[in-house]
Amino acid sequence: MPFEQGANLPRVKVSNQSAILRTIYHNGPIKRAEIAQRLGLTLPTITTNVNTMIAAGIVRETGEAVSGEGYVGRKAHPVDIVPESRHFIGLEIQGGWRTACLLDFRGQLLCGCRDETPCRDYGKNLELARAMIHKILSSCGLRVSDLAGLGVCAPGLVSSERGMLDLRPSYSWFQKDLRGDVAALLGYGGSISVENNACARAYGAQLLQREILGGAQTFAYLFISEGIACPLVLNTASSFGSIVGAGEVGHMVMEPNGLPCSCGNRGCLEAYSSDRAVIARCEEAMERGEVPGLKELCGGRTPSMAELLERQAEGDAAVRETVEKAVYTLGVAVANIINFACPSMMLIEGKLFQLQENRDSLLQTVRRNLCNVIRSDTEYVFVAPDSFSGARGAAAMAICKDLETYNQIG
Numbered sequence: 001m002p003f004e005q006g007a008n009l010p011r012v013k014v015s016n017q018s019a020i021l022r023t024i025y026h027n028g029p030i031k032r033a034e035i036a037q038r039l040g041l042t043l044p045t046i047t048t049n050v051n052t053m054i055a056a057g058i059v060r061e062t063g064e065a066v067s068g069e070g071y072v073g074r075k076a077h078p079v080d081i082v083p084e085s086r087h088f089i090g091l092e093i094q095g096g097w098r099t100a101c102l103l104d105f106r107g108q109l110l111c112g113c114r115d116e117t118p119c120r121d122y123g124k125n126l127e128l129a130r131a132m133i134h135k136i137l138s139s140c141g142l143r144v145s146d147l148a149g150l151g152v153c154a155p156g157l158v159s160s161e162r163g164m165l166d167l168r169p170s171y172s173w174f175q176k177d178l179r180g181d182v183a184a185l186l187g188y189g190g191s192i193s194v195e196n197n198a199c200a201r202a203y204g205a206q207l208l209q210r211e212i213l214g215g216a217q218t219f220a221y222l223f224i225s226e227g228i229a230c231p232l233v234l235n236t237a238s239s240f241g242s243i244v245g246a247g248e249v250g251h252m253v254m255e256p257n258g259l260p261c262s263c264g265n266r267g268c269l270e271a272y273s274s275d276r277a278v279i280a281r282c283e284e285a286m287e288r289g290e291v292p293g294l295k296e297l298c299g300g301r302t303p304s305m306a307e308l309l310e311r312q313a314e315g316d317a318a319v320r321e322t323v324e325k326a327v328y329t330l331g332v333a334v335a336n337i338i339n340f341a342c343p344s345m346m347l348i349e350g351k352l353f354q355l356q357e358n359r360d361s362l363l364q365t366v367r368r369n370l371c372n373v374i375r376s377d378t379e380y381v382f383v384a385p386d387s388f389s390g391a392r393g394a395a396a397m398a399i400c401k402d403l404e405t406y407n408q409i410g
Contacts, residue, residue: 087102089151150188151192218344230247259271273329278323331368
């Protein structure tokens with residue numbers, strides 16, 4: 001069955017070309033006749049467009065020539081994307097740290113850079129990000145003008161259409177023009193995609209980890225870091241799916257009038273189960289003298305999640321109690337999400353779940369709180385925490401934007 005419909009009318013030839021390129025991208029190596037069959041276009045239309053892409057250097061014939069059924073004439077070579085033909089930068093800005101990476105057209109990581117300079121100033125964050133991007137490009141012998149696209153992601157409420165970071169409460173960033181500011185800072189006139197960092201990770205999984213998603217029609221991406229988000233994605237085989245809602249489950253109220261949250265409300269999930277919340281509770285226990293082992297391990301400074309998990313694994317009672325409370329509350333929230341949306345799959349990325357016992361505890365809590373009437377067969381996949389998953393997801397957005405808008409025919 002065709003993935004999408006094309007047309008032969010001159011007025012839609014640009015749409016045809018991007019549809020052909022997407023088909024090659026998602027299914028290559030692929031024969032021209034199969035492209036025509038999938039899109040409902042004539043073989044001459046496919047041949048003309050593919051030849052233009054070959055001349056542009058973004059598509060090439062590959063493998064041994066094969067004969068198609070009923071095909072008369074010379075044997076046809078399958079065609080595929082040229083990975084090195086186009087390059088994309090992805091950038092994630094967190095405030096406490098930032099990452100950038102360079103991907104080729106196939107999404108392979110060519111170079112990455114991470115800066116952990118703590119900084120709450122928006123402008124300074126962009127300056128640090130610019131330095132990272134120039135470092136990456138210089139190391140790969142590229143210039144900003146060589147990029148086919150750029151993607152930027154950040155926590156908080158983001159308007160991807162306007163390219164705006166509308167709100168990041170914990171850093172008091174309001175109405176920041178991410179797209180315009182990054183373009184001006186880099187002197188870049190090309191396409192810049194902007195998205196929430198959890199949504200970027202979901203899009204990155206959709207483009208770069210299709211073997212994990214399989215045939216899942218919908219999936220959710222639960223991302224636990226300084227905040228918590230869980231966008232729901234309608235998955236498609238040939239293009240980016242659409243995200244349903246902002247995914248800001250971190251501000252789901254779990255305990256009315258509970259602990260204060262950075263958003264100004266009380267009792268939010270983020271105040272109990274985010275990395276920041278878990279660390280804060282353990283610091284409070286350190287001050288009360290309840291976790292001497294942790295205090296000795298981190299020398300009195302703010303502990304890292306890795307150190308907390310180490311103490312949990314070694315049986316530190318106060319740390320274990322804090323983590324168990326965070327995982328339990330998160331499990332109840334996940335059950336609510338499943339009861340409401342019933343996604344085919346949920347990808348879960350968070351440092352808490354580097355320990356198997358926390359994974360087991362989460363899933364047990366989820367199952368205990370699922371609605372018995374709803375027969376959910378959601379599959380849960382734990383994704384290893386990766387410093388560059390957000391930046392790669394941002395670059396994946398830029399790749400898909402390029403596929404959607406590609407045009408070499410005037």
